[in-house]
Amino acid sequence: MKIRAVGTSGGKTIRNLLTTFVVDRVLALDCGSVCTGLGLSEQLEIKDIFISHVHMDHIGELPLLVDNKALYGKSVTVYATETTICHLRNHVFNGIIWPDFEGIPSVDNPALVYREIDYYQEIKVGEYRLTPLPVNHIDGSAGCYIQKGDIGFAYTSDTGETDEVWDWLSRQSALKALVTECSFPASMENLAVISHHLSGSMLEGELKKLGSGADIFIYHLKPQFSDQIREEIKGLDVHVLADGEEIVL
Ligand SMILES: [Zn+2]
Numbered sequence: 654m655k656i657r658a659v660g661t662s663g664g665k666t667i668r669n670l671l672t673t674f675v676v677d678r679v680l681a682l683d684c685g686s687v688c689t690g691l692g693l694s695e696q697l698e699i700k701d702i703f704i705s706h707v708h709m710d711h712i713g714e715l716p717l718l719v720d721n722k723a724l725y726g727k728s729v730t731v732y733a734t735e736t737t738i739c740h741l742r743n744h745v746f747n748g749i750i751w752p753d754f755e756g757i758p759s760v761d762n763p764a765l766v767y768r769e770i771d772y773y774q775e776i777k778v779g780e781y782r783l784t785p786l787p788v789n790h791i792d793g794s795a796g797c798y799i800q801k802g803d804i805g806f807a808y809t810s811d812t813g814e815t816d817e818v819w820d821w822l823s824r825q826s827a828l829k830a831l832v833t834e835c836s837f838p839a840s841m842e843n844l845a846v847i848s849h850h851l852s853g854s855m856l857e858g859e860l861k862k863l864g865s866g867a868d869i870f871i872y873h874l875k876p877q878f879s880d881q882i883r884e885e886i887k888g889l890d891v892h893v894l895a896d897g898e899e900i901v902l
């Protein structure tokens with residue numbers, strides 16, 4: 654499995670791309686920069702998309718990707734919780750903010766297909782087994798565990814402190830790598846708590862709960878505080894992802 658960290662930042666600047674990961678070129682995890690970070694031919698290869706939650710930095714370029722693919726007669730399937738799909742239908746693909754691609758070019762042959770997912774219920778997505786996992790962020794948020802053969806990869810997406818996801822992942826012997834977040838420096842821990850994100854010291858506590866030998870990759874640093882956060886977590890056995898970096902498992 655190769656996971657390309659197309660966009661890894663918790664904020665947008667000219668040098669920072671928002672959350673998007675692509676597994677083996679065909680399965681996208683969130684779409685914050687799926688068009689900015691990928692060429693058109695790479696966009697066309699994406700067949701399935703896991704959307705963790707509806708914050709703008711995770712869905713911002715999903716409408717643009719669907720449009721790009723529709724012009725070539727290609728569809729995408731979006732896997733998300735019931736709440737997330739409801740928000741995408743009502744607030745994004747609602748015929749006002751963006752066209753309703755469930756009916757384009759036709760209801761029988763739509764460019765956008767939704768598949769509802771439930772926590773802990775494994776589904777088959779292409780060649781992968783995907784298990785949605787509950788995390789502590791906004792209503793309807795999910796992380797996911799993806800397994801192909803005996804290789805497992807997990808993506809918590811945005812999350813504050815939690816137990817469920819770590820408890821479940823700690824029992825996955827195939828888990829080889831994990832992407833999780835660290836958004837704020839210690840001085841802003843109050844904001845981390847109320848916005849359901851992690852600071853460096855909170856991250857350290859969360860990783861103790863996992864207690865796994867998996868490689869840990871960090872994303873979602875706020876670019877304004879990136880140097881400070883890196884300094885604060887340099888003692889942890891983690892790797893902070895850069896935009897465009899690839900995780901090979
Ligand atoms: Zn979020």
Ligand SMILES: [Zn+2]
Nearest residue numbers: 708710711811
């Ligand atoms: Zn985010």
